[in-house]
Amino acid sequence: MTRPSAEDTGGRGPWVRAALREAFGVPGLVLGASFLGFGSLVRESGLSLWQGLASSLGMWALPGQVAFVELYAAGASAFAIVLAVALTNARLMPMTVVLQPRLRTPGVAAWRYYVAAHFVAVTSWANSMQRLPEVPERHRMAWFAAFAGGLFLGSFAATAAGYALAGLVPKPVTLALVFLNPVYFMLIFITDLKHRAKALALVTGAVLGPLLHQVDADWGLLATGLIAGTAAFLADLAWRRYAGARHG
Amino acid sequence: MAEAGGVWAVLLLACLATYLSRGLGVLFAERIDPEGPTFRWVGCVAYAMLAGLVARMILMPIGPLAQVDLATRSSAAVAAAAIYLLSRRNLLAGLAAGMGVLFLMIRGL
Numbered sequence: 001m002t003r004p005s006a007e008d009t010g011g012r013g014p015w016v017r018a019a020l021r022e023a024f025g026v027p028g029l030v031l032g033a034s035f036l037g038f039g040s041l042v043r044e045s046g047l048s049l050w051q052g053l054a055s056s057l058g059m060w061a062l063p064g065q066v067a068f069v070e071l072y073a074a075g076a077s078a079f080a081i082v083l084a085v086a087l088t089n090a091r092l093m094p095m096t097v098v099l100q101p102r103l104r105t106p107g108v109a110a111w112r113y114y115v116a117a118h119f120v121a122v123t124s125w126a127n128s129m130q131r132l133p134e135v136p137e138r139h140r141m142a143w144f145a146a147f148a149g150g151l152f153l154g155s156f157a158a159t160a161a162g163y164a165l166a167g168l169v170p171k172p173v174t175l176a177l178v179f180l181n182p183v184y185f186m187l188i189f190i191t192d193l194k195h196r197a198k199a200l201a202l203v204t205g206a207v208l209g210p211l212l213h214q215v216d217a218d219w220g221l222l223a224t225g226l227i228a229g230t231a232a233f234l235a236d237l238a239w240r241r242y243a244g245a246r247h248g
Numbered sequence: 249m250a251e252a253g254g255v256w257a258v259l260l261l262a263c264l265a266t267y268l269s270r271g272l273g274v275l276f277a278e279r280i281d282p283e284g285p286t287f288r289w290v291g292c293v294a295y296a297m298l299a300g301l302v303a304r305m306i307l308m309p310i311g312p313l314a315q316v317d318l319a320t321r322s323s324a325a326v327a328a329a330a331i332y333l334l335s336r337r338n339l340l341a342g343l344a345a346g347m348g349v350l351f352l353m354i355r356g357l
Contacts, residue, residue, distance in 0.1 A: 054256075063301060078254065085266060091294065100274060179347070182325075183346045184339070185305075186329065187332050189295075189298065203299070213308055214308075224296060
C-alpha cells in the first residue's frame with residue numbers, strides 16, 4: 001500500500017485518499033462482514049430493519065449492538081438492556097481519552113472532537129492509534145474523519161445487506177462471518193504485545209475478562225478493566241523503578 | 249418492551265449511554281496530561297477492557313456463535329494467531345486460517 005510521507009508539505013488530499021483506501025481495505029472488509037452478520041441477527045431477533053440501522057447509526061459499537069439485540073430477543077427489561085449496553089460500551093471512555101493526544105490537530109475547534117468521539121469504536125480506534133502518528137499533525141482530524149467515516153458508511157450498508165440476506169446464507173458461513181470480528185481484534189492487539197505496559201494489560205485482561213464475566217455478566221467487563229488495568233499499570237511502574245534504580 | 253414505541257425508547261437510551269462514554273472521554277482528556285502517570289493508567293484500563301471483551305467474545309460468545317462448541321472456537325482462534333505470526337503479520341492470511349478452521353470444524357471436517 002502506498003502512503004504519503006510524513007514530510008509531505010502538501011494539502012490534505014493525499015491523506016484523505018489514503019484514509020479512504022484503508023477504510024475500504026482490510027479493516028473495512030472485516031467490519032463489513034461483521035455488520036453483515038449483525039444485520040442477519042437483527043432480522044432473526046424480530047427487530048425491524050430501521051431499528052437495526054438506527055443502532056448502527058446511533059451506537060456504532062458492535063458488541064453493544066449485539067448485547068442490545070440479544071437481550072431484546074430474550075425479553076429482558078428496558079433497564080437491564082440499557083445497563084448492559086452502557087457497561088459493554090464503557091470501554092469507549094478510556095479508549096477516547098487515549099486517542100485524543102494522537103488526534104489533536106492545530107486549529108480544529110473543540111466541538112469537533114466531541115463529534116469525532118462518536119466514531120471511536122474498536123476498529124477505527126485500533127487502526128488510528130497505529131496510523132495517526134505517521135500523519136502530519138495538521139491533517140490528523142481529516143484523516144480520522146475520512147477513515148472512520150468510510151468505515152461508518154460501509155457498516156451501515158452492510159447492516160442493510162445482512163438484514164436482506166438473513167436466512168439465505170448457509171449457517172456455517174454466517175457463523176464464520178460473526179466470528180471474524182473478535183478474531184480480527186485479537187490479531188490487531190497481538191501487534192501491541194511488543195509494548196510492555198500494553199502487553200501486561202492485554203494478557204491480564206484476557207485472563208480476567210471471561211472469569212469476571214461469569215461472576216457478573218454486566219459489571220464483569222468494567223471490573224476487568226479496573227483490576228487488570230491497575231495491576232498492569234502498577235507492574236509497569238515497579239518495572240520502571242527497578243530498571244531506573246539499576247541503571248541510575 | 250413488547251410494543252414498538254418501547255423498543256425505540258430503549259434504543260435511544262442505549263445510544264445516549266454509549267455516547268456518554270465517548271463524550272466523557274473527550275472531556276477527561278482535556279484534564280489529563282498525556283505524558284503523566286494518570287494517562288498511562290487510563291491506557292492500561294482501555295487495553296485490559298478490550299482484551300477482556302475480545303477473550304469473552306471468543307470463549308463465551310452471546311448470539312449465534314454460542315451454538316459452536318468451545319473447542320472449535322478456540323482452535324480457530326489459535327490457528328488465526330499462528331498463521332498471522334508465521335506469515336509475518338499478514339492479517340488476511342491469519343483471518344482466512346481462522347475462518348477456514350471454523351468452517352471446516354462446523355461442517356464436521
